[in-house]
Amino acid sequence: MHMKAKVSIGWDGASLKDMLARSEQLFADTGHYYGLRELTMKERTPLLFERLYLKLRGALVSAREIARNISASPIVKELGELCFTVFTPEGDSVALSTGIIVHVHTMSDVVKYMIKGDFEDNPGFKPGDIFCNNDVLAGNVHNCDIHTIIPFFREGELVSWIAGVTHVPDVGARTPGSSPVGPMSTYDQGLTIPPQKIGENDEVFRSFKDTYKRTSRTPLLLELDEKTRLAGCIMIRDAIGHLIEEEGIAAYKQFMREAIENGRRSFICRVKRMLVPGRYRVPSFCDVPWKDEKGHLPQAARNSLVNSPLEVTVNVDGTLRTTLDGASAWGYHSMNCSPSALQGGMWVMMTQSLADAESINDGCYFALDQHFPLGSWSNPGNPEAGTAHAWHFLWSGLNGLFRFLSHGYYARGFLEEIVAGYGTTTNILYGSGLNMFGEPFSATNMEMTGAGLGARGCWDGLDHAYAMWNPESDIGDIETSWELWEPMLYLGRTVKPNTGGAGKFRGGNGMESVRLVWKSQNAVFQHVGHGMVFVNCGLFGAYPSNTGYRRSVHNTNAFALIKERKPLPSSDRDPEDSEIERLIAGDHVVDDKALTLPEPYEDGDIYVSVIQGGPGLGDPIERSPRLVEKDLNDGQVLPRFVEPVYGVVARQDAKGKWQVDEQATRQRREQIRRDRRTRAIPVRQWLAQERERVVSGRFPEWVVRMYRESIALSTDWGRDFKSFWNIPAEGSVYDRPVARSGKS
């Protein structure tokens, strides 16, 4: 049998697999990327180094800005939910465009998956090949982020990988939307494309082209997104070709390696300049309120309280270690995460704060050590675990990262960089059915990106303008984005007062939208948010931002009101004194179950979407009365909370303008301090009182189960928990086995 000689495509005759192994060994041996103790290009020819970096990054950003116009999806076109990256042949990212920078490392994982999985032999890598992936187990956040990856060759060698990712609107899951909530496992969460070759000679195989038609409610949008990604990658490939012609292949190769080691050193330098070595504990929590949920099987129809006990250690050498030791178990839903997703979440936040976003690359990854307990929501170790909406636990679980950074910044004096945290991008409106054109629709309303950012060190938070996973967020236009896709009209889109956490500096407020269902058929909509627990925490004595809630009205008299030209509500504003309740007759649903399965809606029904605010900073009774006065006049705070929470006394004049009474305010604040002294007790006394309840486990079932899971999965966390409350090491109520469904 004639055997074709194997041609190596790595550098200097090596295979990619050998190159990857060598790179990993060099780092393990030296602590420097690729063993680079010196950055000779950067040090001796700094202008060449900077020129290469700027040209490469310029090409990436340009490709993104151009390619996004191919997409027909507002998620990509308007919100900019895409990103392009260049990698070394081993799969380490060198530079990224702007956009969804969570993917600094996810596509790196995919390239390494292919290399370690011997794709180099079968199917092989050739110029013009196109690879695709959305599989979380290979490397991704969730399955609606689809990757296109192409190799760049020069003179027979694979010099770089180029990749692009877009966030698509629907993945054909059991429930609609880009990040479906409702699937219980990977088997009903829709489209899964493990890393595979989908084209040659810059053209996607005809055999792949029907994939999206069979697996998504919005196939055309996915097809155009694929063209978006491929076009962007090809533009970047061409740009790298020009760059190599101008500067030389040797310079480009050297630059790639030095850029990553430079990224690692830059990150460490930033850590040492801005933080303090030590241990930071910043836990967060999340809720899944599905007890007795009729739409679920027993293993999913339970309440779950999810523990995210994030701890960050800043080492003396400037590296970081993060751990989620104590994290709750994975569950039968779509909100579990992979380590790849968590690493991505880490970077999307670091690039907004500590890391220098312009030079972000995998160098930072090499300065970070991370631990995710096996069997937890952060590292299920079970391919069945659903991950389609990994963000639900990601954005709540990582909220503590901003608090950790803020503690460090406060200690060093970088008050301008402090951010107390953020509101999660909820409520998310998902839906499906037939729209006003009689065509199938799948709604993922991205105005959730108008969440509040937490209070700054010396300023209020940013109102209704922040999304943790895409800092260039855009809530999209009502008329040209959402009303064209969803059979729902907007009755109003307003600031939501009291969503920002109260503090000396308040958290940024969120917003709310009131929708009227119209010209729909068989429509279902759902709420995706956090209603039972705060998912962030105030800093230095402030309060967290609001929890979400559900307000819907069915069988309304809305059309009669329209016919009679009577007023319609434009906001919910104060849910205890709601304009919707006053003006609309019908079946009102108001509760704190902010995470639902899809429910039927008819024309005339009303759906309210409340977008979360950010947490506050500092004791609320230290807030400047002038700022409270401005909040009152701007409608940013409900008047009845101003005196009890902020200790501010204010009155309206004849024209309705609020004015603070400064003397009365001083007296009220003194009274509040006296009341605090009367009401509060010493912590140790409270602990002694509380201990009996903890030891006996007299909490709701889901609270006890949370502790059982954390203790079962993480020995250290369990030991510390028991030590704190002086609970025996064995035989306690928390040591009973945890059932995987129903009650524990």
Add this chain to the structure above:
Amino acid sequence: MSEPTKEVLRRMIEGRSSWDELLGVMRAEKEPDRFRKYLEVLQERVQWHERILLPLAEHLYIVQKADGGRIVKCDCGHEFCDYRDNWKLDALINVRNTDAAINEIYPRPMGCNSEWMELREYLCPGCQTQLDVEAVPPGYPVVFNFLPDLEAFYRHWLGEALEPEVRASRAGGL
């Protein structure tokens, strides 16, 4: 954009900065001597004489005592404990664990459900300033927010030696 002077830092600490001034500080390089300037401003503002080693949180400092101890101290003068213990255990607490108590702060239903979570307000025994608020499930151990490695910070990052310390501590919980 420019690196902040001590006067600018003072305005930032007191919450009196204009937005333009703050934006300028954000855009400037993070200068190596920020910590020194910052400590000088803070030291000038407190009424007591112990040396501030590290600002821990708003109102709270790690200070060097004359007896060699390194403790957490409020700017009102109240002294908590050794910085390696959790100062919260020596604070006062008010726990909001009913819907009614939570609704004093949030409109219903924009606060947490009291079956799932409670708010713990930690107050300074000296001045009743609300120093920290935890949002945690019932039964969650008191969170030890930040344990700095003071020796490493000063010796390896700042290149300074601290005065010898004498530790007096007790169990600090988690």
